[in-house]
Amino acid sequence: AQKVTQAQTEISVVEKEDVTLDCVYETRDTTYYLFWYKQPPSGELVFLIRRNSFDEQNEISGRYSWNFQKSTSSFNFTITASQVVDSAVYFCALDPDNNNDMRFGAGTRLTVKP
């Protein structure tokens, strides 16, 4: 079964704090793809990153970083020095064959207070 679990329903931090959003996935496939999307209050879905199962290198993009660990089936997302504009719902997703079977987690609502 393909499944994504985002155990943190809501997180609230104060601006400039670092925050990590957890994502745990389940799949029997050896090749799979993981994604993160951001949904700001305006409602659209904004693509953040795609990572395939063969690439366990961590990735950094500005204040965003992702930690992919196959040993724990996790693909966690860290925002460093959070800002109010980071307030959004963040979704982790899994596509087992990068074809068209994307499974989303329930999402984590992040609130960054000034």
Place this chain on the structure above:
Amino acid sequence: EAQVTQNPRYLITVTGKKLTVTCSQNMNHEYMSWYRQDPGLGLRQIYYSMNVEVTDKGDVPEGYKVSRKEKRNFPLILESPSPNQTSLYFCATHPGASYYEQYFGPGTRLTVT
């Protein structure tokens, strides 16, 4: 500019009144999908299409129909809407296998009373 458009963006309707939500993309993508987003459940796929005249069920297809007569359009049809179809709907598209990014439309918020 690459775009996925959905219409209407907001709709309030009554139980049993047929409705169609349109989706159109200008990227010549093969794949198109419909998702619904519900609190605590994330996004769940309703139907998808791999090409013109090729459609298949996703995880939650009951109560929905789709058609793909042209590559750019993928309408979602609710023949007899019910209150449990009140949700936020997203159309999405990507170019095919090994896609890097799936492009989402702006969403359609549907309320069925």
